[in-house]
Amino acid sequence: MENQLPLATANANINAAAAAPLQPVAGKVPKKFIGYIHNFRGVAIIYVVGAHILLNWPDGSVTHKILDIILQNSTILFLFIAGYLFQHLSAKFEYKDYLIKKFQNVICPYLLLSLPVIVYRVVSQDINGFTLEEHPDFGAWPRWEQVGYYLLHGAHLQQLWFIPMIALYYLIAPLLLYVDRKPVLYRYVLPGLIILSLIVHRSTLSDTLVMAVHFLSVYVFGMFMSRYKDEFLVFAQKYAILVTVLPLAFITLNYFVEKPYYDPIDYIHKMLFCPFYLYWLWRLEKYVPKFVDVLAVLSFGIYFVHYFFVLAFRAIYQKVFHTPMPGNFFIWLGCLIVVMLLSIWTLQLARKVLGNKSKFLVGC
Known part of the structure; x- marks a missing residue:
């Protein structure tokens, strides 16, 4: 289009x-x-x-x-909307202000709501299945490593894997906006990312990097549809x-x-x-x-x-x-x-x- x-x-x-x-x-x-x-x-x-x-x-x-x-896989709908709104509200983008706002509205509640869950996981050693599937020896890890893993991968509660992943998109926001402000790049970047998503499938929920690669096409598709909304x-x-x-x-x-x-x-x-x-x-x-x-x-x-x-x-x-x-x-x-x-x-x-x-x- x-x-x-x-x-x-x-x-x-x-x-x-x-x-x-x-x-x-x-x-x-x-x-x-x-x-x-x-x-x-x-x-x-x-x-x-x-x-x-x-x-x-x-x-x-x-x-x-x-x-x-x-x-x-309704994550696709949620991420598409996130990409759409990112592009729609990007006219006065300031990277520092953007990161501060995302920390307040996304990372801060993630940390506060995660705290009691992580304490429970570490103390009781009630480790969920997808974490053990990825790391069978997880229970033998030092407690501080378990805490770090939970926080960096959102592995302590099923839906929270999404937050560390989308945080990576926040970090690369200037690069994404570079594509949007040279819209001819969409014709090269978006098809390549879609092909990549078809090759790199959804992985274990806590595999943050793989999930970020898989879903990046969705976020950029949202940006594309926002730029050409009319x-x-x-x-x-x-x-x-x-x-x-x-x-x-x-x-x-x-x-x-x-x-x-x-x-x-x-x-x-x-x-x-x-x-x-x-x-x-x-x-x-x-x-x-x-x-x-x-x-x-x-x-x-x-x-x-x-x-x-x-x-x-x-x-x-x-x-x-x-x-x-x-x-x-x-x-x-x-x-x-x-x-x-x-x-x-x-x-x-x-x-x-x-x-x-x-x-x-x-x-x-």
Whole structure:
């Protein structure tokens, strides 16, 4: 999608399209605010939490397989949005200020929420499976090395592997902006990174460098789509069927492919769903339910706290019934709703008690 349309022409087309039915009304939101990408954050966090509901599904469960295909690897949606917003807000980029803000909003809550978990891990030596898979002798490591490993790899709680990885992208932000400010580079860099992602698959969650290499294409794809946001919406209106059907075709293919092809097809279908959601959340913006806005505002905080409730539910059920929580669609849906509600109420309480300082503890 090269920048062949003059920007004025693209903007004129978008403004004309906005007058059509089902289009967002122009001029009703702050200049820097993009409603559809904001709502996409709310959708993405549903994917993330839904993927983390831990149930004991029956062997060969079709429901589990379908949910797994839809929800797993939802990191792609989250990272795409991060790259999109990075480019969108980059006009007055100052590296020092950027790193300070990311430390306050991302690294600080990561450290504070990690502290009790790491203390528990080190004292009890309750080491999770993927860490032992990567390092079978981990229990014999000195305690200080275990602490360092947990912090540098996010290996102490399942979802926290994401933070050390995205921190690497924060560090290389000037390099990424160099690509964006010479947009001709996208035509060389982005295809190469996508090929690299298809070769270098998702690894053990705590393998930070491998995961950073694998997901870099997603972050840069988000930047690319932000730079050409107007042109994309013109393209998507003209080829709405293609934007809609292609991701649905690949997600269906994901159900039937053999194991060696599963991860590449999964990567492709999640990448295709990023423009899918951009278009349809833009097209139907005024119909998006209010709760999606609530989820979007609190999305990063939900990311930080939801897994504590998932583990608590799992432990309570195991203690009461002496068996893992069984897996079926209705139990999964009920757990998803309750975990979301508890996460939202916790974050709202934190914001009420701590005010603006809540971002240092829970990221929002």
